[in-house]
Amino acid sequence: MFPAAVLFGLPVAAALPSVYGGGASAASFAAVSSHDMTAASMPGLDRSMSLGGKCRQVTLAGAGKVGKTTLEGRCVDSRGQWWSTALNLNECVGGRDGKLVYQDEGHFDDICRPCLIDETDDRSGVDLKCNCLDARGMPQYTFLRMGEHAQGDIAVKVVEGRFVCGRHEGIGSPSFE
Numbered sequence: 183m184f185p186a187a188v189l190f191g192l193p194v195a196a197a198l199p200s201v202y203g204g205g206a207s208a209a210s211f212a213a214v215s216s217h218d219m220t221a222a223s224m225p226g227l228d229r230s231m232s233l234g235g236k237c238r239q240v241t242l243a244g245a246g247k248v249g250k251t252t253l254e255g256r257c258v259d260s261r262g263q264w265w266s267t268a269l270n271l272n273e274c275v276g277g278r279d280g281k282l283v284y285q286d287e288g289h290f291d292d293i294c295r296p297c298l299i300d301e302t303d304d305r306s307g308v309d310l311k312c313n314c315l316d317a318r319g320m321p322q323y324t325f326l327r328m329g330e331h332a333q334g335d336i337a338v339k340v341v342e343g344r345f346v347c348g349r350h351e352g353i354g355s356p357s358f359e
Contacts, residue, residue, distance in 0.1 A: 280322030
């Protein structure tokens with residue numbers, strides 16, 4: 183048997199709504215595996231947390247539309263207040279010769295897509311992974327680290343419950359647990 187796929191700390195079956203006419207139910211996905219990699223199977227580890235234990239439900243939004251690629255999530259501030267936060271990554275990420283780079287007003291998704299986010303092995307951050315066009319117009323697979331170990335003054339980080347990068351602060355509104 184193959185281990186159950188996990189997406190941002192949730193079994194894929196739980197992360198996928200039944201939008202295919204009921205054909206793909208949670209039960210049919212669960213039947214594929216006898217090994218469930220969830221928080222229940224790993225005592226002491228909250229698999230729903232991401233970005234150094236500061237955020238939950240971190241996703242990449244924008245529906246593939248140029249200029250709309252947005253990092254969204256629910257993050258906690260130093261007082262324990264949860265915030266729904268979103269940051270348009272075009273404000274601080276660019277594409278240069280087939281590579282993702284931190285760049286103020288970089289508008290990376292003009293030349294980089296499709297993109298996804300993937301949690302780092304140590305759960306301290308996420309990697310933005312894309313195919314970006316190089317100078318010859320050829321797609322190159324690349325990634326950029328976001329979170330507490332990201333390098334640079336405008337790197338995407340979590341500050342007081344919000345995604346920020348350089349002078350750009352993601353929108354935030356209180357979220358109730």
